[in-house]
Amino acid sequence: MKKLLLFCLLFFSAINVQAAAFNHADWDVLLKKHVITMGRGEITQVDYAGMAADRSQLHSYLSSLSAISMQNFESWPKAEQLAFLINAYNAGTVALVLTAYPDIESIRDLGSLFQSPWKKAFIPLLGETRSLDDIEHGFIRAEGRFQNPYIHFAVNCASIGCPPLLAEAYTAEQLDHQLKNAAANFLRDRGRNRLEGHTLKVSSIFKWYHQDFERGWKGFYSLADFFSKHSESLDLSAADVKGLLAGEIEVEYLDYDWRLNSRKK
Secondary structure (H helix, E strand, C coil): CHHHHHHHHHHHHHHHHHHCCCCCHHHHHHHHHHEEEECCCCEEEECHHHHHHCHHHHHHHHHHHHCCCHHHHHCCCHHHHHHHHHHHHHHHHHHHHHCCCCCCCEHHHHCCCCCCHHHCCCEEECCEEECHHHHHHHHHCCCCCCCCHHHHHCCCCCECCCCCCCCCCCCCCCHHHHHHHHHHHHHHCCCCCEEECCEEEECCHHHHCHHHHCCCHHHCCCHHHHHHHCHHHHCCCHHHHHHHHCCCCEEEECCCCCEECECCC
16 A cells, blocks of 8 residues: 555656646746836847857756657646747747847848748757747647737747847746737837828738637637727727728738847947
């Protein structure tokens, strides 16, 4: 009986260790130290020089991510998985920028005629060496895995046109709150989303990924649905919302600003 009890204790202890939340503290420290937040969070700038000085800590964090097996990952709750993937994407993006910083003006400078920077396989993650596209499209946006369009306000492509890089790590416990705040912050930025007359001018993110906002998540079956539900962040009146849903307000997509989201000197 004692042996059986000991076996059970060890077995369930192993399960608890496996399912325990991944510790993103190292990434959290780097973000709090090197991301500058403006306003209520609508805009952030990254101190890449500071990140470069702490490159060893960044690489240590990425190494800790690579130690997680696919089997372990799949045993986690969905919120834990998504927080892990968002942090991996954002940390990988910073690491990619640092391979050429300060001699670049845009992350697109790291690509070539034949390969975009997002298709470079350089991140050891979940048993394979993956690209940023692998993480975003193969996991975060994969059909049937999360289905949450708010991820587009969390993953950061190191550009001014992107939703701001959050100055803290995403965690399973705070994920819903963090994603909602990220969406509100992005939509509040009038440089990226604004109503002008009878035209709602929005980020090209909504053009590129419109299908993610039209799958029925939280009742969103069209971009008009999504925008109307976020009317406060977009500063739309009741009349504006009515016009938007009736098709009387045109949606126009703004040019994307691909300049590096670096700290202004």
